[in-house]
Amino acid sequence: MSKTVFTEISPSEFFYRNRDLAGFSNPSRALYSAVRELVENSLDSCELYKILPEIYVRLTPVQIDGENSDPKHYELLVLDNGSGIEAEQIPKAFGRIFYGSKYKLRQARGMFGMGGTMSILYGQITTNKPVEIASSTDGLTFEKFIMMIDIERNTPIVLTREKGAANGWRGTKVKLRLEGDYLRSSSKIQDYFKNTALVTPYANITFIDPNGKVLHYKRGTDIMPEPPRETLPHPHGIDVEAVKRMIRLWKGGPIYKFMIQTFHRVGEKIALDFLKYAGIDPQIEPKSLGNDELVRFTEALHSYDKFLPPDGRCLSPLGEEIFAAGIVKELKPEFYAIAAREPSAYSGFPFIVEVGLAYGGKTIQPGLKLLRFANRIPLLYDEGSDVSWKVVSEEIDLKRYKVQQDAPLTIITHVCSTKVPYKTVGKEYIADRPEVEKELRNGIRDVLRKLQVYLSRVGSIERQRRKMNIYSRYMPLIARFSAALVGTKKLPPYNKLIGLDVFQEGGDEDV
């Protein structure tokens, strides 16, 4: 019997072979993913430092041998005014899988820290061309790298590196070539920009498409959300491995102090109460705990129910004002409503759900449409597997809110978290964690109730108007009769009465 042969592959090699996992399945999907991953890196690098984003994206066809049918080679350029990347970090940040700035407990668009590298890797394996990356962190000088990736070794190969004067520009520029199919991905790419503009109304985004058409999404507000902060892990989400690591890093001292300093929202009172619950001496040194004690400690962390819920302040939701600005700017609805839910948590990870609803107007088509967002990323693929879709299609009955099935209605869901429970590296859809599902359900019900109030008011104004129309036909007659009855020639001021009534009904709108 021959031996089973084992081989080791590098992380780059793994994702090179299994690029479907990261959203780079074919030239159409890959073009969309590359645009999106680079734009998201750019937005993250602005928002983290509260810089109003200016993003410029250009997609240019590269003719080879006069052929002009898709799929073909494109040049993708993404330029931002973000914080920039230190020159020393550039090669690894863009040329090494599992090397990145996203591996922390902080809300960010990026979650797996590999989108930029995957885009470059895909460009390389389809066109064999190097990528060009330039960045300035100070606005004085920039450094420019031309590089490729050694996929088998998961390491960057720098071909050239040069310095130049930045002349006030701070930010990052990435230019790469890749095989793409714009014919089949153009609608998704355009939806991506449109929906990004909806939840990022404080950004200026310019997209030059392969035909030279300029799509400009103009800033609608100067208000930016507070940058997300890094947070400590919540005790409910910690496993034995994490406890062991924290103890290894612990400077020494009693376990109750260890808990206060390394866990999210644990004060002295809760720490002592918890240790009593777990049957652990509060003065014990954590490093002295044995294997079984560590397991029991961890299990007690999960079962103790008096820890404070995670604090939503480490998250950066859109907020009603920015969300509303985006909806008004992009959807121009007749009516809109927003439900901003309180912070909640799953497995110790804090999250916030925001739900928007837009109704009527010229741009919203008949029928219910769902727009999904997670940490401000539009999610455009695999709608049917997403928890928001599950809630909308299975748990919400529009009839209960007196809304017609074909009403011109858009529901917008936004889940933000230090860790969005995506089910794929390609970030297409959110798993149906029960806690997330519940918040979405309640949020969607909230906005639908607001719509119901609005519609019934519009309905009653409509009924009132019809009544008034009838009144106005008979009023003069009735007025004349009444005047005759009381023996006067002066008619009562019925016109004014009718007008006033309508005005009072329609005066305030619940938004």
Add this chain to the structure above:
Amino acid sequence: MSKTVFTEISPSEFFYRNRDLAGFSNPSRALYSAVRELVENSLDSCELYKILPEIYVRLTPVQIDGENSDPKHYELLVLDNGSGIEAEQIPKAFGRIFYGSKYKLRQARGMFGMGGTMSILYGQITTNKPVEIASSTDGLTFEKFIMMIDIERNTPIVLTREKGAANGWRGTKVKLRLEGDYLRSSSKIQDYFKNTALVTPYANITFIDPNGKVLHYKRGTDIMPEPPRETLPHPHGIDVEAVKRMIRLWKGGPIYKFMIQTFHRVGEKIALDFLKYAGIDPQIEPKSLGNDELVRFTEALHSYDKFLPPDGRCLSPLGEEIFAAGIVKELKPEFYAIAAREPSAYSGFPFIVEVGLAYGGKTIQPGLKLLRFANRIPLLYDEGSDVSWKVVSEEIDLKRYKVQQDAPLTIITHVCSTKVPYKTVGKEYIADRPEVEKELRNGIRDVLRKLQVYLSRVGSIERQRRKMNIYSRYMPLIARFSAALVGTKKLPPYNKLIGLDVFQEGGDEDV
């Protein structure tokens, strides 16, 4: 402005943090995934060497502090009679992500080479206990390892290693502890075994559940499919990166010879015709090709349409006989049909679709049920995202085949390929590659047409019987009349006529 901080994480660390990606989201799902991943490794190690599998799986609750509610700790034991693993390979094979035996162009249940390691990693982070692995490759001696994983370094830590007498046992045994929720996963785990038995009727599988109940899936046939063979890459599926690597390994010589020896199903005639099409001198040495020439060469590989399709002989489908044995054994239907499609290919990867249909009988419930398999793995989660579900729910109209909506019907799809286009590392569902979709559609139509023929025959037999019932009531009378008419007392043999007629109609069944 503070600097953006970059960090590097190991592959183990990545999947530790993002274990949802690999199917280890929570104690219920993780228990299912661990059972499944280890059983699949065991089956692969038998089938690759055409050993009739004997798999023993035991799940035992581990009581801690007298608690007995789920989730709790379980001990999972999986024992097989497969080929065994060389002792030198065991620590890395089970303690290092991206180190495995599945990284080749060969059909196997495992695809990402990380299921075993992920199960052990999950066990460790929830129970902090080491795993025990024993294996024998010769039946004479075995080696046993007790080990853990250093997740931050992606490397195994061997605690003990010992040798013993195997006494004729060859195979592998894995015993680990993990947190699980059997209460919530028992139905999936049992479905998993039942469905595995359906497509692996040549295996003996024993499962002892946490309550001590023995579920025994007995071998129904001794016929085993031919083991899959490793294959060369098909020119349609090769990217520039792959071409570069192949050239690097090329021993030297003209490009037409390079093509014949490194590509799947390329002979001299096709190689020369292709090189003419691509405008490349057949005598050129591949190593002398420049960057742009490599890109043009690769693009020509994709656009040239006279390459032979991938050869299905490198695949190992179930085959009609084994598939039928499984269906009969597990579903006991009134009628079944199988459609074995011809080999096809997507992106240069060969695949074969087999579709089974089972109708009626005592175990099949009313309504259409879909069972999905890929490389003999039952796929039990995320049905709604799978291409088979898409075909069944959107593209097939049962009415066209005169099948009632609530007919007791099970459709079984099996896709086998050197690379199944899964969309997640957890192997839950298959992407809707158009080529795969088409084969599934045609296969499902095939079996439904066979069902239609069967049902119409059953229907006509039914009608015939009813007619015969009426005949048999009036026949004696008619016979007597006829006899009287011709002036005889001997009646014609009408009973025999009726019987013969029915027998002829129902004699042959199209399976």
